[in-house]
Amino acid sequence: MEIKSFEDFKLNRQLLNAIEEAGYEQPTPIQQQAIPLAMAGHDVLGIAQTGTGKTAAYLLPLLMKTKYAQGQHPRVLILAPTRELVMQIDKAITELGKYTDIRHLALYGGIGPKAQIEAVQQGVDILVATPGRFSDIYHRGEIVVKHLNTMVMDEADKMMDMGFMPQIRKILEVIPVKRQNMLFSATFPPKVEELSYEFLEFPMRIEVTPQASTADMVAQKLYAVPNFRTKINLLAHLLSDEAVNRLIVFTRSKENADNIYKFLARKVVADNRIRVLHANKGQNTRINAMEAFKEGNIRVLVTTDVTARGIDVNEVSHVINFDVPLIYEDYVHRIGRTGRANRSGEAITFMTIAEEYHIQKIEKIIRMEIPRETIPAEVPIAETPFDEQQGYLREIDNQRKKEDPTFKGAFHEKKNIPTRGRSGPGGGRPTKSPAARSSKPKSGPGRRRRT
Numbered sequence: 001m002e003i004k005s006f007e008d009f010k011l012n013r014q015l016l017n018a019i020e021e022a023g024y025e026q027p028t029p030i031q032q033q034a035i036p037l038a039m040a041g042h043d044v045l046g047i048a049q050t051g052t053g054k055t056a057a058y059l060l061p062l063l064m065k066t067k068y069a070q071g072q073h074p075r076v077l078i079l080a081p082t083r084e085l086v087m088q089i090d091k092a093i094t095e096l097g098k099y100t101d102i103r104h105l106a107l108y109g110g111i112g113p114k115a116q117i118e119a120v121q122q123g124v125d126i127l128v129a130t131p132g133r134f135s136d137i138y139h140r141g142e143i144v145v146k147h148l149n150t151m152v153m154d155e156a157d158k159m160m161d162m163g164f165m166p167q168i169r170k171i172l173e174v175i176p177v178k179r180q181n182m183l184f185s186a187t188f189p190p191k192v193e194e195l196s197y198e199f200l201e202f203p204m205r206i207e208v209t210p211q212a213s214t215a216d217m218v219a220q221k222l223y224a225v226p227n228f229r230t231k232i233n234l235l236a237h238l239l240s241d242e243a244v245n246r247l248i249v250f251t252r253s254k255e256n257a258d259n260i261y262k263f264l265a266r267k268v269v270a271d272n273r274i275r276v277l278h279a280n281k282g283q284n285t286r287i288n289a290m291e292a293f294k295e296g297n298i299r300v301l302v303t304t305d306v307t308a309r310g311i312d313v314n315e316v317s318h319v320i321n322f323d324v325p326l327i328y329e330d331y332v333h334r335i336g337r338t339g340r341a342n343r344s345g346e347a348i349t350f351m352t353i354a355e356e357y358h359i360q361k362i363e364k365i366i367r368m369e370i371p372r373e374t375i376p377a378e379v380p381i382a383e384t385p386f387d388e389q390q391g392y393l394r395e396i397d398n399q400r401k402k403e404d405p406t407f408k409g410a411f412h413e414k415k416n417i418p419t420r421g422r423s424g425p426g427g428g429r430p431t432k433s434p435a436a437r438s439s440k441p442k443s444g445p446g447r448r449r450r451t
């Protein structure tokens with residue numbers, strides 16, 4: 001749904017009045033994307049420059065969450081690189097929070113800390129600070145951090161350039177682990193990426209200038225597919241089209257990558273024009289496979305999500321997400337690999353019932369519905385093996401629990417017994433269910449979970 005008006009967000013009247021008085025008529029693109037995600041409690045990674053309205057994009061949800069003055073100690077910490085930016089953010093809180101009694105305070109260097117310490121002692125809800133001054137006052141024992149439940153880093157790239165990483169790490173060590181985080185940065189260099197891994201948990205990534213209007217260049221398609229075996233059948237069918245001449249198939253696990261590779265190499269892709277890439281393959285094998293694919297000698301490259309991160313191949317004709325990516329931003333990056341240089345590309349995604357949840361999240365990020373396609377009649381639909389079905393149901397239960405912690409779970413091992421079937425055409429070979437596998441604890445690649 002396209003959000004055209006601030007009224008469409010579930011903001012309270014105090015905030016809506018302040019927005020109106022500030023003269024904001026319509027939410028900017030970053031606000032359209034960030035506000036609903038932040039209000040839903042997600043961690044947010046926003047790539048946006050000054051002037052895009054990014055400040056209000058994070059301030060409005062956190063003013064909404066903070067509601068009113070409460071207790072003595074801060075609940076929100078906003079870190080920014082410079083005194084100027086800290087003051088500017090603080091001013092924006094004054095403006096947007098004018099009809100609330102939320103107390104906020106700017107902490108920055110260049111002047112003695114005495115007045116700022118006294119102000120902290122008066123009681124505060126939101127702190128806006130440079131990392132240096134925050135640490136200084138904290139180490140004097142003047143800031144109680146145990147009530148912090150929301151943290152924002154603004155202009156993270158500048159903070160990294162200014163060498164604040166060690167101080168930020170120390171701050172992250174002392175503040176409560178259970179909190180909502182938002183990180184905004186104008187650019188996304190490796191240092192900020194590293195920070196985002198340490199700071200954010202399963203973030204929703206939003207960018208105000210999405211990569212070269214992906215939607216225009218790339219035809220996206222989505223197939224609802226009942227199980228692994230049918231995914232294989234559909235993949236084989238799609239490969240019968242000669243136009244699919246340079247394809248990357250992304251999978252969630254090494255086992256899936258290997259199984260798909262073996263099947264296609266034996267039955268579908270002629271002349272050995274297929275390779276598989278994953279972390280268990282030696283460095284040389286990986287380099288050779290990449291080179292061959294780049295040179296155009298290979299028709300199909302099967303790879304896991306993780307290995308795929310380093311791939312830079314232009315002019316891929318097709319991308320197939322055999323499994324829906326769990327790091328949602330990967331979807332955007334992936335479809336960005338096709339359709340380059342004015343060639344039209346296609347990005348095709350296979351989705352089981354257990355993956356529908358992730359597709360909904362992705363569609364929120366790309367702000368469009370991926371067009372649904374019907375599986376062509378020629379593709380054999382396999383029955384879902386019992387274990388695989390159980391895996392899907394368990395996964396769906398976990399998703400519902402994540403959305404609603406009070407949900408007790410509808411899944412019981414003995415219930416919901418679907419037809420026991422062979423695993424379909426070519427079946428008999430045991431095929432481990434993708435869903436069963438992915439019900440293992442998921443921590444994304446590189447994501448360090450706070451414990």
Ligand code: AMP
Pocket residue numbers: 023024025026027028031049050051052053054055056
């Ligand atoms: P920022 O990118 O957050 O620094 O904001 C840039 C400028 O845009 C600030 O002066 C804001 O007051 C203003 N601004 C933010 N959101 C809106 C909006 N929805 N409509 C008009 N102006 C806005």
